[in-house]
Amino acid sequence: MPEELARVFWQDYCRSVVRDFRELQRLYPFSSLRMPLSTRKIATIRVVAVDVLLVDRLMATEGDFLGEYSKELYIEVPLDYRDHGCKVYGAAWVDLEKLRHEDVHFFNGAARGPRGYRLCVGMTESFGRMQNAILESVRTAQYMLVGYERVMRDESDRLEVKAYAHGGRGLREYQRDPNRYETKGERVAHGE
Numbered sequence: 001m002p003e004e005l006a007r008v009f010w011q012d013y014c015r016s017v018v019r020d021f022r023e024l025q026r027l028y029p030f031s032s033l034r035m036p037l038s039t040r041k042i043a044t045i046r047v048v049a050v051d052v053l054l055v056d057r058l059m060a061t062e063g064d065f066l067g068e069y070s071k072e073l074y075i076e077v078p079l080d081y082r083d084h085g086c087k088v089y090g091a092a093w094v095d096l097e098k099l100r101h102e103d104v105h106f107f108n109g110a111a112r113g114p115r116g117y118r119l120c121v122g123m124t125e126s127f128g129r130m131q132n133a134i135l136e137s138v139r140t141a142q143y144m145l146v147g148y149e150r151v152m153r154d155e156s157d158r159l160e161v162k163a164y165a166h167g168g169r170g171l172r173e174y175q176r177d178p179n180r181y182e183t184k185g186e187r188v189a190h191g192e
Helices: 001-027 052-058 124-129 133-153 167-176
Strands: 031-034 043-048 072-077 085-091 118-119
Touching: 001 031, 001 043, 001 133, 072 133, 085 133, 118 133
Parallel strands: none
Antiparallel strands: 031 043, 043 072, 072 085, 085 118
């Protein structure tokens, strides 16, 4: 029976990832999913975090967003992503020296890896309340990238995004107002 449960769990994971990815792809057209089904490894997504409305308005191509302040993200979709969120990497171009401590929303002491920084895109406790944790992770990262770009270009001296504080203080902020930045139920379709 354990093998049967594992198979059913894996099928549920794959269906959920594909469903959530399709919704993501409608809003973020420059995205691709990699899910090695035969090896039962977790799904990964590459996305350029620029929504379809901006792409259409600018008549832009993917390459337009991959330059100096690249909007490219890499996402690891863990088996429990619906409850605990995704791992989102990007923003390798951020110069930490230009940021105030409270504006560094990266994991692992802001260690930059081969795909950039691991971005903090939400409170772990909030993901279980979302309809599409993948989409919400990309939306949050998109706003972060725009905010970081403004600081890097010296257009702002601080990161201007809605965010909870770090550590225990942020957890207390979330517990007092868990709906503060969530968009559960918000379904934005192209053209709406």
